Amino acid sequence: MSLAKPTAHNVSVIGYGLSARIFHIPLILSVPGLRLHSIVQRHPKPGNDAREDFRDVRWFGAVEEALRDGEVDVVVVCTVPEAHFEVVKGALERGKHVVVEKPFTTTVKEADELIALAKKHSRLLTVYHNRRWDSDFLTLQNLLRTHTLGRIASFSTHFDRHRPNPPPSTSWKSRPSPANSAIYDLGTHLIDQAVVLFGMPAKITGFLGSQREGGGGVEDSCSVVLQWEGGLVGRVEVGVVSLEVEQARYWVRGTEGTLRKYHLDPQEDQLKAGKRPGDPGFGVEPPDRYGTLTTLSPTTNLPTRTTYPTISPPATYTEFYRLFAKALAGEGEVPVRPEEARDVICLVELARESSRVGRTLDVDLSV
The missing domain is CATH 3.30.360.10 (Dihydrodipicolinate Reductase; domain 2)
Incomplete structure (x- = not known):
């Protein structure tokens, strides 16, 4: 007996700075096959509070809460760059597919480890080089x-x-x-x-x-x-x-x-x-x-x-998430291969x- 595929993949956005609010969430909301499930924001403040901006979306105060949630299929990492490696690593180890803001990592060594980890866990990993769609x-x-x-x-x-x-x-x-x-x-x-x-x-x-x-x-x-x-x-x-x-x-x-x-x-x-x-x-x-x-x-x-x-x-930048949604459905490659982003870090x-x-x-x- 085969189970019906989910109509949309649940996405948790980690971080609520400019990148998340401007470059990711509006695009995620516009693409069929993706559903904004939750937002991680450690320090909400007046005028910048995900709980107020998205009342129908789950809120987490810590990254680990999102990674533990079995409903989350995809995490979008919008943390400060120096935290990318640890957050992406944790997400892949928890079986999540990952979109990570550029820069991919700080070092080639970190990039290689994450690429290997994604292959080990059979998870999709891609980097948000959105300006390919300028x-x-x-x-x-x-x-x-x-x-x-x-x-x-x-x-x-x-x-x-x-x-x-x-x-x-x-x-x-x-x-x-x-x-x-x-x-x-x-x-x-x-x-x-x-x-x-x-x-x-x-x-x-x-x-x-x-x-x-x-x-x-x-x-x-x-x-x-x-x-x-x-x-x-x-x-x-x-x-x-x-x-x-x-x-x-x-x-x-x-x-x-x-x-x-x-x-x-x-x-x-x-x-x-x-x-x-x-x-x-x-x-x-x-x-x-x-x-x-x-x-x-x-x-x-x-x-x-x-x-x-x-x-x-x-x-438009929507193409990045449209291609990513197709990759999640098994209909093509991720929009930016992590190996390509790794070579950028090498340069x-x-x-x-x-x-x-x-x-x-x-x-x-x-x-």
Whole structure:
């Protein structure tokens, strides 16, 4: 006698900071096959209380309570980065499937242990590299897929903001810790995108430090140069001192064309403003934020610049959880394989070591 499959998998979100409230819970609620079962929040406070925001959802004051609950099928780990390893390990050992915010872990060693543990317990493990579903990134992917830019010679990707003042002393981001470094935070997004586009580089050079006066020992910025076999050079830039009307996003130069793009994908700002997946215009970039494509005119053989529309309709970050729900149902792979996220952490460790020793390093995935 076969038992009917559950209509939805119960999801417990561990943590109730910005990541959980903005980047995970709204998406989970929008995807059939997933049910928000519970939220773990250790210290609710007025204006930030999961019990008030989600009265029909179970609340836990400790991680262990969620891991003990036999109704929980999936845990989404939105804790501070340095806690990822222990929480994910505990969840896998309790037989839960796991989504973990980036950065996956602090070290490759930790990532390898978690990957092995997931295989041992036959559980799904994936990492929330949601910016694979930025509309401008998908637009760039399509340009490369169609060879519109020809052979790519250089690739520059930015995540710059003007935040010259340090975060509040009460914030975990103010604590000097490798996991709190800009390269683990925003840098992992950009490195992941670069690897998705071009594969693993052959060499890496890192420059990590603080652009803020005083710094406080926190690496708030990074510049990473990636070199691929064949001559392609990529630059990953994260900065907190960038006073611009339009922040740079991509500059990709090839033998047949150049793409320049400013502004970040709109989904983060829309989610913060209360817009939700399925709302009109969600994820759609306005025309005044489109990139520009420069190619040679077939008539004059001179460079000609045109506005290049961002792909629409956009897949949006919902695609991550839609694919994850399908994987839970046995209908495909997880949206981001943990091995891929592990290789990103490998590049992060190599970049930090390169910055420390002051030289270019060969990329060795066994680090």
